[in-house]
Amino acid sequence: MNQVVKVVEAEGILDGSNATQIRRQISQCLTGGANVILLDFKAVTFIDSSGLGALVASLKTVRSSKAQLYICSICDQVKILFELTSMNRVFRVFADRAEFEREIVRS
Amino acid sequence: MTQILLIDDDPTTRLVLKRALQRQGYDIVVANDGQQGLDIARDAKPGLIICDWMMPGIDGLEVCRQVKRSLHLSTTFFILLTARGGLEDRIVGLDTGADEFLAKPIDIGELQARVRAGLRISELSRVLQLQTRQLREELSEASGYVKTLLPPPFAYERLSVETCFIPSAQLGGDCYDFQWLDDDRLAIYLLDASGHGVGAALLSVSVFNLLHARLLPDSDFFSPDTILKALNDAFQSKTQTSENTTNSFFHEKYFTIWYGVYDVKTRQLTYAGAGHPPAQLVTSTGGKTEVRALGAPSLPIGLFPDADYQSESVEVAPNSALYVFSDGIYDFLTDDEVAWGLDAFCKLLATDPACRRSLDDIVKSARQQNRERAFNDDLSLMRVRFFDRQDLS
Structure with a gap:
């Protein structure tokens, strides 16, 4: 199967309100035929509990479409949140976009 | 019924506007100057205020500023009457909190239409304020319940x-x-x-x-x-x-x-x-x-x-x-x-x-x-x- 990669970027504080926007973007990627989606959180400074809930919901949406969701470039706050909630075992997280491209993207 | 407060120092304008609005069935109170207008406004809490800009003493702009600053009057729809047609004047008026302008000489048909529109907005603000207060009271009640647990x-x-x-x-x-x-x-x-x-x-x-x-x-x-x-x-x-x-x-x-x-x-x-x-x-x-x-x-x-x-x-x-x-x-x-x-x-x-x-x-x-x-x-x-x-x- 052909790999169709799409990147979704977010910035600032990821809470209930702007997580909805990310969910919409992910849905658009899926309808656009993407089967590998990367969430680039380089500019995200903080994720709260609602934001985390939306990420998990997105992951389930992506998986039910037989696609893959990855995350890269998370800040310390997100790292700690992911560790405490075991999300680092649920999401595959890459240090940066380059690592994602090396590991996942087929040239 | 929603009251309309009319503030103008000119007796003729007062009379003409009052009659025109009364014919539409509105309840009108009038004030002869800015200070009296503010006193009545605080007392009667009208739904809409029509106020002349140029008045001796407290002018229309100042009345507007004080009305919009008041907790109980801030949502009152405020129409400024002005002979000053300049854009800069309108900007000053809007920045002070005026919701609408009417240029002198006043067209009665336009006045009545602006008042109808203003009262619609004023009613919406009132309902919104009421509902926000009810919602806040209910949240506080719920929060009180959680605390009892x-x-x-x-x-x-x-x-x-x-x-x-x-x-x-x-x-x-x-x-x-x-x-x-x-x-x-x-x-x-x-x-x-x-x-x-x-x-x-x-x-x-x-x-x-x-x-x-x-x-x-x-x-x-x-x-x-x-x-x-x-x-x-x-x-x-x-x-x-x-x-x-x-x-x-x-x-x-x-x-x-x-x-x-x-x-x-x-x-x-x-x-x-x-x-x-x-x-x-x-x-x-x-x-x-x-x-x-x-x-x-x-x-x-x-x-x-x-x-x-x-x-x-x-x-x-x-x-x-x-x-x-x-x-x-x-x-x-x-x-x-x-x-x-x-x-x-x-x-x-x-x-x-x-x-x-x-x-x-x-x-x-x-x-x-x-x-x-x-x-x-x-x-x-x-x-x-x-x-x-x-x-x-």
Whole structure:
């Protein structure tokens, strides 16, 4: 199967309100035929509990479409949140976009 | 009926406008100058004010400024009458808070249309204000209810429990409880439902009720991991597929919890966490202070049906203190735009080895680190102090 990669970027504080926007973007990627989606959180400074809930919901949406969701470039706050909630075992997280491209993207 | 206040120093204009509006069936009060206008406005609280700009004494612009600054009049629709047609004047008027302008000489048809439009908006603002107040009252009532559920602090010769609870908005998703399961064993738990507001509070309260009444099937209340597993079975959040169902209450909702059982006879504390910040056990022996994190990383409750939870145990040394809390106490941005963090909070706890600082004082120290100087998330903090065993029979 052909790999169709799409990147979704977010910035600032990821809470209930702007997580909805990310969910919409992910849905658009899926309808656009993407089967590998990367969430680039380089500019995200903080994720709260609602934001985390939306990420998990997105992951389930992506998986039910037989696609893959990855995350890269998370800040310390997100790292700690992911560790405490075991999300680092649920999401595959890459240090940066380059690592994602090396590991996942087929040239 | 909505009243209209007409303020103009010119008797002819007053008369003409008053008649024109009265013919439309409006209740009109008139004032001859700015000061009288303000006095009547404060007294009568009209739905709409028509005010001449150019008046001796307090002019129309100043009347407008004072009306818009007043708590009870700020939503009153304000029409400025002006012979000044310049754009800059209109900008000054709008910036002062005027909602509409009417140029002199006044066209009666236009006046009546502007008043109709103004009253529609004024009515909408009034209804909105009323509903906001009702909503706030209901939230405060709900928040009062949550507070009645939470147990008061408690102390006896073997241990004491202190608590601190600060909901973010009025209503939050945090809850905690402690209760004796039998003569020797005390269950202690604290949970944090995702999000804020009514949804989070309802989820939090329903979990609280199940635990408090010990109504959870297939679980042993002495065994934390079975509690977490049973909760995870009972509270699976609906995702994606819920778009087809009418009830989407649990959509994307989940909670984190720390649950522990302390046996005063054996001094064993058995605990498990579900995606919750680890509780911190502060022990001071021989001048050395140890802060130990209790609780391994694990999935929150409600996100994944197959989540696995493990109980662990620790022997609690005399004169130790256990801090159980929600992430609101450390998970916020500081002035440097970075998160303060769990480590920083634990360091703060370590600076008080005897655990004598009041919880309010600890919360105050944390709040000073927050760039908002306030907490944007719900916060609860519990401290259990374990006393020396010498007085145990």
